[in-house]
Structure formats: C-alpha cells, structure tokens
Amino acid sequence: MFKRNPKKLNEQERAEIYDKNKKMAELTAPERKQLDADKSVHLSAIAGFQRDRVSEQRRMMWIGFGFGGIGIVAAGAMAVALAFLTPLKEVKPYIAEVDQVTGQVNIVSAVGEDKIKLTYQSLIDASNLANFVVERESYDWNSIQNSLDQVKLRSTPSVYESMRRFIVESPNSPLVLLAKDKVMKVGITSKPIVDSNKGVGTVRFYKAVTDGSGKPIPGYPITHWQATITFDYEHKLRTDDDYINNPLGFNVTSYRVDQESQK
Template sequence: MTADEPAVIDPSYYSEGERWEKSVYRSVAISRGVWRTVAICMGATSVAAIGLLWLMLPLKQFDVVVLEVDKTTGFVEASQPLRARGDLTQNEAVTRANIVRFIRARETYDPKGLRDNFDLSSLYSTGKAAEDLAGLYAGSNPNNPMKTYGPNTIVSVQIKSIIFLNDKTAAARFSTTRTSAQGTVIEHWVANVRFRYTSEPMRNDWRFDNPLGFQVTEYRRDQETITPEVREVKP
C-alpha cells in the first residue's frame, strides 16, 4: 500500500461494532425489563398491603365495657348494651325478658298475688318444669310455700343477670328477699333454665301474656352463697 492509496478498513471491524452495539442494547433491554418487573411486583405488593390494612381497620376498635361486681358474692359481669341492628341480639333481649318474667312469677311469694303468679309461671312452663311447679304447690307437699311462709310473709325477687349457655339454655343469677315479722332474709341463687318457643295453639287470653309461645322445659335453682343475709327487726 502506497501513501496515495486510501486505507482499507477490515469489514470485520463493522461487524464487530454491530455485534457490540446489539450486545449493549440487549443488556440494557434485559436490565430495563428486570427493573420493570421488580417495580411492578413492588407496586402490587404495596397495593395489596394497603388493601389488607384497609380491611383490617374496622376490626381494630375500642369498646367501653362497664363491669358490675356483686357486693355479696364478688361475681363480676360485663354489662352488654343492646345493639340496634342484628336480629340475634334482639331475639336474645326478648328471650331474656321472658326468662325474667318466668323467674319472677315462679319465685315471688305474695299471698295477694299468689294465684296470678302461679298462673303466669304455669303458662310459661311445660314438661318437667310444669311437673315440678305443680308438685311444689301440691297440697300433699310439706314444703308448699303456702305452708312454710303462711299469710304474713312476702318473698320478692331481684334479677341480677341472664347469660345464654347455648341457644336453648340460660343461666340466671337472682336474689330473693323474704320479709316477715321476724325480719328480712336475703338469699342469692343461680338457676339453669332450658326453654323453647312453640307454635302450638293456645287460648287468646293466654296468648296476650305469652304472644311468642315461650316455654320453660326444665328449671333448677341452686344457692350461690351458703349463708343467707339475715336482718332482724329491731324492737
């Protein structure tokens, strides 16, 4: 090659340059794709985390609970407000009211209202509960309240709480105050009440007092405290 002749460039130079350019472009494209995938995954994870947090926010709340402590037995119970919405809670409230009416009618002793209380507790009783009630006031029973209390004693009932053990059983805590000429005796009780609702036909006057057909099938009470509270009459 002379000085006047132009330099001849090897064709492989261009091909090598083209391959290098394609290699660099491919590397950049791959890197860009990897980072794009990572960004998409991180974005999806962030959206999922925010959505999960949004779903969990209603679960975290603070409720004010009022605790009641029985001064005699020390029993602690949380007062539960009635929720405006929710059929189950409303049904429980109605059932509680029926149980309270039954216990008051069965455990109250007042000679003036004895017939009314007996009729109402009989209306709310069936099966074994009805048999026990009839046996309690049977003339042959020496523990008949009319024999043990007589005409000058009054027993009043104060309901403390009703707790549902299942959909057919409730536990009731109540106290009875027996007032006579000798003084006042306060006793504390726990009762298990098994109940049901029936649609069997009944007389209209019975339906007025028991419109939903509430019936107690079994009733048992036990003393919550062994020693009753006695208050003697001062002379």
C-alpha cells in the same frame, strides 16, 4: 225383412255436408262476444280466489307473529318478576369460636343487620327468662294462683307440675311457712346470660322475705340463687288470653335452681 243398402256418397256430397257442418259449428259474432265475456269472468274469479288465499295466509302469518310476540313479552315479564322476588345471594360475616377440646364450632356474634337481629333475640330471651324466674320463685298469698297460671302458660307440663307439687303438697311450701302475712320477694341481680342459638340461659336472683308493705322481716336472711334454664318457643297456645300473655309461645323445657354461697 230386407236389408237396406246404404247409399254411398260421392266426393261432392261429402264436401257439401262438411261445409254445412262447419257453418253450423262456427260461432256468430254475438256468440263469440258472449264466450269472451264468460271467459273473462272465469279468469277474474280465479285471480280473485288466488288473491284471497294469499291474503288469508298473510293474515294468519301476522296472527302467529302476534301471539309469538305476546309469549316473548310474557316470558320476559315473568323473568323480571322472578328476578325481583329472588333475594340476591350475599356473604354474611359471623364471628365464630372453636372449642379446643371437642372441635365444635359455635357462632359467637354476627356483623351488621344480623348482629342487630341476634341482639334483639337475646334481649327478648333474657326478658322472658327473668320474668319466668320471678313468677316461679315469688310468693304472695293473694297472687300465688296467678303465678301458677303464668308458669303453666310458659313451660312444659313437667316443669309446671314440679312447681304445683311444691306449692300444694310440700311441707316446706310457702303456703305453710309464709302463710298470708309474709311475702317472698324476688329480684334479678344481673343481666341473664343467654345462648339464643342453643336455647339455654342462666338467671341470678335473690330472695327476701318481707311483710305486706315490702319491709324485710327480721330472722329471714336474704339468699342468692342461680337458675339454669333451657327453653324454646313451641308452647301450644289455645285461647285468646294465651296469645295476649305469651304471644311468641315462650316455653321452658327444664328448670334447675342452685343456691349461691355468699362470702
């Protein structure tokens, strides 16, 4: 094959080609107008995108402020609620005594509302102790089983068992000595002395043997006694009747009786 030598252009031809290309590259008026319109749309789209981004950032910022404000309000409400629920510290005066031998400090009494509370507790304790002594020491053929049941409901097993053995097994049992026609009447002679803090009390009482109508029987002198009792309120209640008859769980843990000499 033969190589074909390219034709060399002179200056005039080059100028003509340049002018021709230049005219082809130049935009017509309609084309330039369309290009300007497209450029305007593009710039508007960019500006709108930027505005949307700024608006979204502002919206998220306000949402954050809103949740933060809610958190602050909730924390404040919780603090106020805790303040109302937490009792204020206050100084409560008590009267105390010091044992000069042992140095032990004991609360004798309180002042104000606490004094009222201690007074109520002492009254409840005294009532429970007095009623227990009456049930424990009385005798009536027709109600002895009820007395046993009441003592059992208000004492430890060992305290109850002591009474049961005396009634059922002892030769000195009132079942033997008093039988069906005599009654052992018990009366409280003075207000029981109670230390509610220690769970200790003493009850003074008398015993009198009477007939069924309550008339004293000759030959049976009235005797005087003192019961020393320790107690708590931890008796296990099992039935509805238990809760009705001993709602606080009064429980005698030890019981001793000493006869008092009368001058």
